[in-house]
Amino acid sequence: MTSLRDWARNLLDRYAGDLSPEILGQKRRLIDMGEQALVAQDLIVFGLKRHDLSRADLDTAREYAAYGSFGKANQWITEQLDLELSRA
Amino acid sequence: MRSLAGLVRLVLGAGVPRTRDQKIEAAYLLTGGVRAARLDTHRIAANYLQHRGVDVSGFPARPQEYRFKSVIDTLDRVIDPVAEASSPQVAAKVAEDLTRALRRHAEEPARALVRQAAAVTGGSWARVLTGPTSCSFCVMMASRGPVYESSENAVRSGPGKTMFEGTEVAAVHDGCDCVTAFVPKGSKAWEGRAQWLALQKAWDECGPDGDHRADDDARPDRLVFRSWWEQTVRDGKGPHYIAPSMPDAAPLPAASKPSMSKQAVKKPSVKAESKAEVARRLLPGMEKILADLRSQGLPEDDPRIVWHKRRIDELRADLEHEPAVPLLKTEKILVAANSGGGGGSLEDNGPTRIARSEGVPPITASGTGGPPKPPDRTRGMLGPGMPDEFGRFGDFEPPTTRSDIEGFSIEDAVITLDGDGSYEAALLRHNGDISKARMDAGHGYHGYGLGIKISEFPEGWSPADVVDFANAIVDSPSWAEDDTTADGFYLYGVYRGQVGTLAIRPYGRWMIASVIPDDLRYNRLRD
Numbered sequence: 001m002t003s004l005r006d007w008a009r010n011l012l013d014r015y016a017g018d019l020s021p022e023i024l025g026q027k028r029r030l031i032d033m034g035e036q037a038l039v040a041q042d043l044i045v046f047g048l049k050r051h052d053l054s055r056a057d058l059d060t061a062r063e064y065a066a067y068g069s070f071g072k073a074n075q076w077i078t079e080q081l082d083l084e085l086s087r088a
Numbered sequence: 089m090r091s092l093a094g095l096v097r098l099v100l101g102a103g104v105p106r107t108r109d110q111k112i113e114a115a116y117l118l119t120g121g122v123r124a125a126r127l128d129t130h131r132i133a134a135n136y137l138q139h140r141g142v143d144v145s146g147f148p149a150r151p152q153e154y155r156f157k158s159v160i161d162t163l164d165r166v167i168d169p170v171a172e173a174s175s176p177q178v179a180a181k182v183a184e185d186l187t188r189a190l191r192r193h194a195e196e197p198a199r200a201l202v203r204q205a206a207a208v209t210g211g212s213w214a215r216v217l218t219g220p221t222s223c224s225f226c227v228m229m230a231s232r233g234p235v236y237e238s239s240e241n242a243v244r245s246g247p248g249k250t251m252f253e254g255t256e257v258a259a260v261h262d263g264c265d266c267v268t269a270f271v272p273k274g275s276k277a278w279e280g281r282a283q284w285l286a287l288q289k290a291w292d293e294c295g296p297d298g299d300h301r302a303d304d305d306a307r308p309d310r311l312v313f314r315s316w317w318e319q320t321v322r323d324g325k326g327p328h329y330i331a332p333s334m335p336d337a338a339p340l341p342a343a344s345k346p347s348m349s350k351q352a353v354k355k356p357s358v359k360a361e362s363k364a365e366v367a368r369r370l371l372p373g374m375e376k377i378l379a380d381l382r383s384q385g386l387p388e389d390d391p392r393i394v395w396h397k398r399r400i401d402e403l404r405a406d407l408e409h410e411p412a413v414p415l416l417k418t419e420k421i422l423v424a425a426n427s428g429g430g431g432g433s434l435e436d437n438g439p440t441r442i443a444r445s446e447g448v449p450p451i452t453a454s455g456t457g458g459p460p461k462p463p464d465r466t467r468g469m470l471g472p473g474m475p476d477e478f479g480r481f482g483d484f485e486p487p488t489t490r491s492d493i494e495g496f497s498i499e500d501a502v503i504t505l506d507g508d509g510s511y512e513a514a515l516l517r518h519n520g521d522i523s524k525a526r527m528d529a530g531h532g533y534h535g536y537g538l539g540i541k542i543s544e545f546p547e548g549w550s551p552a553d554v555v556d557f558a559n560a561i562v563d564s565p566s567w568a569e570d571d572t573t574a575d576g577f578y579l580y581g582v583y584r585g586q587v588g589t590l591a592i593r594p595y596g597r598w599m600i601a602s603v604i605p606d607d608l609r610y611n612r613l614r615d
Binding site: 006020 | 306307308310311500503508509510513514524526527528529530531532533540541542543569571572573574575576578591593595596599600601602604606608
């Protein structure tokens with residue numbers, strides 16, 4: 001499984017065109033500071049709203065959620081991912 | 089091991105090595121010391137096994153070769169390339185991290201020999217706690233007991249379910265003070281057995297319907313166990329889980345019993361002791377025990393003597409590094425003064441500050457401090473005379489009110505400081521590879537000296553301080569910014585001189601999703 005940091009970077013690169021330069025820069029700095037979990041969960045929510053996360057992304061996100069990587073939002077994100085997976 | 093800490097101090101005395109040549113020079117000096125220490129621990133472990141009836145004649149006479157590159161790699165890992173080279177604080181941190189890492193390298197031959205003895209004799213080995221504040225990862229591993237006779241059994245047996253196929257189950261971290269105890273086949277009389285059974289019971293109580301798990305707590309067992317252990321340490325009951333023969337055990341508090349109630353688990357913590365305070369409390373007892381052991385005629389290389397000497401050295405070093413002036417004695421803290429926020433500077437949230445004097449609780453945003461007590465808000469935050477709305481920050485106005493943001497609890501603050509367990513799980517997945525584990529770290533790990541995240545809270549900050557920090561920024565942010573990705577926003581602020589960023593998110597409810605002891609806006613200005 002790709003590391004959470006690399007996966008967050010990959011998601012960010014894919015959504016870069018849809019984000020403002022300020023937010024893009026902010027999230028890149030967060031990843032550099034080791035806050036990849038916050039960036040990943042924000043982008044998961046962004047992707048869930050647009051229903052454009054791939055099955056592989058959903059599976060990866062679900063796996064990290066199983067490790068409890070998304071802090072206080074972990075349970076809520078898990079529920080949203082399961083909902084999206086049931087639609088996929 | 090005494091000489092290892094001294095050797096590190098000696099090598100770093102000329103300054104923190106930054107260039108390749110400097111690191112090579114330092115590594116030449118350090119490698120010999122580590123190799124000597126590894127010989128010592130290997131020999132001590134062989135003696136230990138012999139005393140437990142193991143024929144060690146067929147075992148290797150020397151530990152596995154220790155490579156020069158291991159020290160180079162460690163130097164690369166513990167030295168921050170952008171930190172100020174001449175800073176005494178940076179040098180002290182590098183010395184501490186380096187000593188912890190090299191000690192782990194030095195102790196590995198002893199652990200390896202015990203594992204080998206278990207494999208050869210058909211016995212097993214167990215991780216046994218020696219420190220009253222052992223980390224929750226080690227405690228979880230210790231709760232598995234003597235299940236480690238083979239990696240297959242370690243994966244499939246025991247209460248720790250975070251094992252993964254093919255991973256190194258014997259992972260230890262820098263600073264780990266666990267002992268690898270040999271358990272002869274069929275033995276029920278080994279050091280730490282009673283403590284293992286108590287920990288195993290605690291683990292079971294963290295499962296579904298367990299006494300340590302609140303009814304509405306849906307977290308994985310390991311996180312519930314972690315919370316239980318953190319509370320146990322805060323209650324001063326960690327020593328209950330250390331075998332009496334393990335000499336590092338601190339004296340038990342009078343009339344204390346392990347807490348088993350859900351109510352006790354949720355009890356607010358008292359302020360954590362500083363390292364120097366812990367050292368001052370433990371040193372007299374440790375020195376007395378060492379004197380007693382010597383009076384029994386034990387040789388200087390007896391494991392208990394060696395262990396005591398090492399711990400006494402560490403405690404004395406902690407005392408030496410005590411700040412000259414207590415951190416909070418003359419500090420001034422912020423009180424909520426920005427009526428409705430808006431446009432504060434990066435350095436100061438507002439014009440009104442009060443002096444914080446020693447022994448007098450601060451007036452905090454959480455209302456945990458002294459008089460005058462601020463009025464209660466409906467949930468979480470309490471602010472003296474603050475409106476519930478945040479007000480405008482340039483073109484942005486936060487889309488929620490202060491009282492709609494879920495309160496930031498002590499449990500949240502513990503995770504902010506010590507992490508959510510994801511790093512430890514990643515450490516197991518990656519066979520103890522710290523750099524890979526850092527890339528999988530989730531939330532938190534901002535405690536002083538952990539070295540996992542870039543930003544760390546100042547030394548000595550307790551979970552209660554972090555709660556105050558989060559609440560102070562909610563009550564008196566210096567700035568706020570939208571994050572359209574997540575439909576949330578960031579709050580920036582300063583509390584007791586520490587800048588910070590809160591990520592506020594509407595994930596099911598408005599919450600403080602992350603507390604970062606750094607100002608991201610400031611970082612942007614520095615870019």
